[in-house]
Every structure is written in structure tokens, then in C-alpha cells.
């Protein structure tokens with residue numbers, strides 16, 4: 005079966021299994037020489053593809069138990085985060101950590117140890133995970149948590165499926181009073197102003213910036229910084245507060261076919277960016293918005309990855325340590341605007357402290373942006389790699405499709421230990437993806 | 446207001462599960478009937494958690510005709526809608542040589558489903574209300590070399606449903622015949638299905654719910670199938686028999 009990630013690059017032909025029961029899953033894992041689990045395919049590159057055996061969790065998607073006293077949900081790995089919201093928001097519960105799309109599976113969220121707009125305050129997904137069941141190559145399942153089998157736990161969170169197949173997990177949801185968000189958007193004239201806004205608002209529950217990476221000179225890094233809070237009943241007009249979980253259905257529409265490759269060139273991207281900035285500046289100030297538009301604005305356009313045309317696109321996401329963030333971001337933005345490749349979406353986010361064996365976040369700033377795939381952008385991406393390395397940063401595997409093993413090895417001191425752990429526990433031969441092979445993990 | 450219960454016979458199938466979810470999402474309690482029903486416990490808790498409705502499990506074998514009456518009477522509540530999703534495709538090549546296997550396919554797609562729906566039909570008729578749904582197949586519209594054992598049984602089932610509908614039309618009981626073309630399920634896994642003619646269990650479920658609510662008689666899933674089958678039925682037998690279709 006032909007498989008690719010969300011970026012539709014690279015495209016590989018893989019043997020795919022989609023077990024419908026735990027027993028079938030065990031057979032699939034035991035039968036193959038090496039496997040990788042695949043959730044909803046939202047990682048951008050080749051993290052969830054093993055040409056010999058890719059095991060999809062789409063049918064293992066049952067919610068098993070919920071304890072309303074502590075907000076704990078036990079579920080199978082194929083459950084989508086969006087399903088959890090659909091089932092529990094009306095009862096007053098939301099995800100503790102939400103990535104930028106709700107079409108992510110629970111297994112994928114754990115394996116990538118995803119982060120949300122609240123990382124600076126609440127940390128990554130692991131902070132809401134009570135325990136995880138992981139299946140090894142023999143089909144045996146081990147439960148792990150921060151206290152029980154902590155090594156397996158620490159390496160599974162952020163381990164990108166390379167420690168085994170997650171078969172079940174218990175996570176904590178967060179209580180909320182409504183389905184609405186109080187959102188404040190402030191324009192920042194340049195990178196420094198944007199970072200100042202992040203630093204001035206450490207207590208905001210959520211913060212994120214859209215950054216115009218084509219602006220240059222004194223406007224380099226101009227941004228729209230959005231802060232958000234879950235709306236309390238007292239924040240809402242009376243009629244809304246009476247039905248605080250009723251939000252009108254978000255209208256979604258699909259990008260129906262592959263847009264021609266020229267639809268997104270340098271000119272259209274620049275126009276888009278300028279417009280977005282101006283419109284955002286005018287609308288700045290406080291707004292009440294529904295959870296879906298606040299957390300998942302891109303989900304309103306299903307299959308938006310097709311606007312990049314058939315060749316697909318690559319995402320770049322790095323994090324830079326706090327002290328080097330300004331210099332590093334500045335250098336990255338210069339390289340991007342100079343290359344004139346038409347980056348479409350760029351997001352800037354402040355991360356809080358994090359300790360973990362192999363998860364992506366570290367305290368500092370993360371920058372994420374998309375590029376259509378072509379020779380020129382691939383060259384630019386290599387340059388961005390180098391700038392990131394020069395500033396002590398590292399890369400998000402869930403977004404990577406093309407990094408070289410050398411760059412990766414230079415980016416992260418933890419790699420040796422992770423590799424050793426994979427060898428020592430017999431994971432290395434049994435759990436592998438096209439990405440882990442490319443990066444020599 | 447509490448909604449009326451919906452029974453799914455063959456609830457482990459992908460189409461059965463999707464149908465149960467679709468009714469539960471509308472607030473209907475659901476009764477899941479299948480062989481080895483206790484293996485559906487995870488699905489039961491899932492439906493309860495997602496949809497906040499009552500979900501019960503019931504042991505059911507469509508081939509065990511002698512148990513059918515007791516099965517119906519043993520249900521905690523007589524359902525308003527009884528849906529039979531049970532089916533067995535088998536391997537055509539095996540069905541040609543191993544006639545016991547062929548008979549099993551015939552019984553699983555026709556005799557068993559017709560028998561259980563007849564039990565419900567009689568009770569619904571007395572009650573004067575209810576909806577019966579049979580999931581048949583476009584394969585029953587014309588026998589083809591590649592799957593006529595399965596197809597003939599589905600043909601029998603479709604004819605049975607149409608007769609039942611005729612009989613009960615004035616009695617407050619409605620009968621829906623569901624005719625899927627290709628659906629991505631366990632039954633068709635690994636087959637190379639033409640994408641434009643293939644649909645998902647969720648789509649089948651949505652169409653089925655809609656047909657029950659609007660009292661539609663016969664639904665093709667993916668409307669193109671209606672026209673494809675019209676053409677296939679219109680081909681003269683003298684030509685049809687020499688072609689691979």
C-alpha cells in the first residue's frame with residue numbers, strides 16, 4: 005500500500021496491517037521482522053512508515069473507562085483527540101494538552117509527546133499521561149508510568165514508536181466551564197516585540213504567535229501574538245452561559261483536488277502574509293471564540309495539505325535554547341526571507357522547561373513552518389538545519405522528512421543514550437521506521 | 446425524551462459497529478447481538494462513553510435457528526428497529542467444490558437472516574410498529590461467475606425483504622433493504638476495490654439511519670450502483686454468459 009505522512013513526502017510502498025483486536029495486533033507484531041505503529045498519519049514525513057510492516061491502529065479506537073472524580077480516561081491508541089473532545093467537552097472536560105490538529109491519535113500524541121499552546125505553563129503531553137501499556141516484539145504488554153517501569157515510560161513518551169506499540173493509555177482531562185475561549189491578539193512589530201510579549205505573559209494559559217517570515221529590516225519577525233484562556237461562565241453573555249457547551253457547528257470544507265503547483269508561489273505567499281498581518285492588526289484586542297477555531301484553525305480546511313500540489317511539502321520545526329533564541333530566530337528568518345521560497349505558515353511558540361529522555365521540547369523558542377518541496381527549498385532547509393545547530397537547537401521528528409543522520413546526531417546529546425537503550429532492550433531490531441533508519445536510530 | 450432501542454444483529458462487523466454508533470449518537474440505546482458477544486465489551490464501553498446511552502450485549506448465532514425465538518423473547522426490551530447485518534462471503538472457488546461451504550454461505554446470507562427477521566416481523570406486526578432492516582448486497586441483483594453462491598443467497602434475502610415489506614405495508618411496520626456495493630471492511634480487506642465505487646462503513650451507517658428515519662424502501666450505497674446494476678441487469682443473458690463481469 006502506498007503511504008506517506010501529512011506532507012505527502014516521501015511516498016513509500018509498505019505492507020500495512022490494520023488489526024481489529026488485541027489478539028490480531030499481537031499476531032501482526034510477532035509475525036514481522038520489524039514493525040512501526042501508525043496512528044492517523046499526521047506526522048509530516050516518514051515517522052509512521054515501515055515498508056516491511058506498518059501497523060495501523062485505526063480499528064483499535066475504543067474508549068474503555070472514564071473516572072469523573074479525577075478526569076481520567078482509559079482508551080485504546082487509535083482514539084482521536086477530536087473524538088475525546090466530542091465525547092467529553094459537553095460534560096465539562098477538555099484535553100490537558102492539544103496539538104495544532106485534533107486529527108491526531110492518542111498513540112501518536114504519546115509517541116511524539118506532543119506540545120500545545122500551553123507548553124510554557126503545563127509542559128508536553130506526558131504531563132497528562134498516568135500510564136501507558138506498551139507491547140514488545142514478543143507480544144507481551146508492560147504497563148509503565150513515571151513510577152512503574154519509568155525507563156520504558158520516559159522513552160516511550162517522545163520515542164516515536166521506537167520502543168514498542170502503545171496498546172492502551174490513561175490520561176487526565178482538564179475541567180473547563182465552557183466550550184469558549186477568551187482570546188487576545190496583539191500585533192508585534194518585529195521579532196523582539198513578539199518575544200517580549202511572550203516573556204511578559206508567562207501566566208497566560210495559552211500563547212502562540214503567527215509570524216510573517218518574509219518581512220525584512222525593521223519589521224523582520226513581525227507577528228500576531230495570541231493569548232488565550234478557557235472562558236469561565238462569568239466571561240460569557242448570559243444566553244451563552246446558559247448553554248456553555250453549545251457551539252454552532254464549525255463549517256468545514258475540503259480542498260477537493262491537488263492545486264496546481266503554482267498556486268502557492270512566492271508572490272501569493274507574500275500577499276497572503278501581508279493581508280493576514282494587516283487584518284489581524286485591525287482585529288486585535290479581546291474576542292470570545294469557540295474552542296475549535298482557537299485550537300485547531302487549520303482543521304476547518306480538511307486536506308489542506310493538497311494546496312501544495314502533488315509534490316508535497318516539508319515542514320521545518322526546531323527549538324532553540326532560551327539564551328540563543330533571539331540570535332537563532334533572527335538568523336533563521338533572514339535565511340528564509342532571502343531564499344524567497346514562499347513559506348506559507350510560520351508559528352512561533354515559547355516552550356517552558358522540560359526534562360525527558362527523547363522528547364522534542366526544551367526551554368526556549370520553537371519555530372515551525374511549511375515549504376513546498378523542490379530543490380530550492382531543500383537547499384534552504386539544509387541551511388536552516390545548520391543555523392539551528394549553530395545555536396544549540398534541535399529538531400522535531402514528527403515534522404521531519406529529510407534531515408540527514410549527521411545533522412540529527414549533532415543536534416542532540418541524548419541520541420547516544422536513546423540508541424543504547426534501544427539496543428539494550430531489543431527494540432532496535434523490532435521497531436523501526438523509515439525515519440529511524442534514515443537517522444540511524 | 447428517551448429514544449427507542451435499536452438492535453444490531455451481526456454487531457461485530459464494521460458496518461454493524463458503525464451503524465450502532467450512528468444510532469447511539471442520536472441518543473438511541475443499542476442492543477449488540479453477535480457470536481461471542483462478550484468480545485464486544487470494549488465496544489460497549491466505548492459507545493456508552495461516547496454517546497451516553499445504554500448498550501447491551503447479546504449472544505446470537507444466525508445459523509442456530511432453534512434459538513431465535515428465545516433470543517427475541519430474551520431481549521430486555523423489544524427494539525423499535527431490528528437491523529440484520531450478518532453476512533458471509535466465503536471463497537467462490539471453494540464454494541464451487543465444497544458444497545458444505547456453499548450451503549453455509551447460503552444459510553448465513555439468506556436462511557438465517559430471513560428467519561430472525563421473520564421472528565421480529567411477526568412480533569412487530571402484532572405490536573403495529575417497528576422497522577426491519579436487512580443488509581443485502583448488489584451482488585444479489587444478478588448472478589455472476591465470480592460470486593454467485595453469495596449473490597444468490599443475497600438475491601433470496603432481497604426478495605424476502607421485498608415480500609415482507611409488501612405484507613407489512615399496511616400494518617405500521619416498515620422494511621428497509623440496504624444494497625451496498627463495495628465497502629472497505631474486514632470482508633473486503635486486501636481486495637483491490639475501485640475507489641470511486643467504494644465507500645466506508647460510516648457512510649453506509651449514515652445512509653441506513655437516514656433510510657430508517659425517512660422510511661425509504663431500498664437504498665443503494667453510492668448511488669452510481671443503482672445505475673450500474675440497471676445496466677448489468679439489462680444485458681441479455683446470451684451476451685452476459687460469455688462475458689467476465
Ligand SMILES: Cc1cc2nc3c(=O)[nH]c(=O)nc-3n(C[C@H](O)[C@H](O)[C@H](O)COP(=O)(O)OP(=O)(O)OC[C@H]3O[C@@H](n4cnc5c(N)ncnc54)[C@H](O)[C@@H]3O)c2cc1C
Pocket residue numbers: 010040041042043044045046047048051052061081082102103104105107108109110111112113115116117118119120163164165166168169170171302402403437
Ligand atoms: C496541521 C498539523 C498541526 C500540528 N500541530 C502540532 C502541534 O501543535 N504540536 C505538536 O506537538 N505536534 C503537532 N503536529 C504533529 C502531530 O501532532 C504529531 O505528528 C502526531 O504524532 C501525529 O499523530 P498521528 O496519530 O497522526 O500519528 P502518526 O503520524 O501516524 O505517527 C506519528 C508517530 O507516532 C507513532 N505512533 C502512533 N501510534 C502509535 C502507537 N499506538 N504506539 C507507538 N507509536 C505510535 C508512530 O510510530 C510515529 O512515530 C501537527 C501536525 C499537523 C498535521
Ligand SMILES: NC(=O)c1ccc[n+]([C@@H]2O[C@H](COP(=O)([O-])OP(=O)(O)OC[C@H]3O[C@@H](n4cnc5c(N)ncnc54)[C@H](OP(=O)(O)O)[C@@H]3O)[C@@H](O)[C@H]2O)c1
Pocket residue numbers: 455456457458459460461479480505506507508530531532533534553580581582583624625626627628629630631632633
Ligand atoms: N463489504 C462489502 O463490500 C459489502 C458489500 C455488500 C454487502 N455487504 C454486506 O454487509 C454486511 C456486513 O459485512 P461487512 O462488510 O461488515 O463484513 P464482515 O465484517 O465480514 O461482517 C459479517 C458479519 O456477519 C457475522 N456473521 C457471520 N456468520 C454469522 C453467524 N452464523 N451468526 C452471527 N453472525 C454471523 C460476522 O460475525 P463474526 O464477527 O462473529 O465473524 C460478521 O460480524 C454483510 O451482510 C455483507 O454481506 C458488504
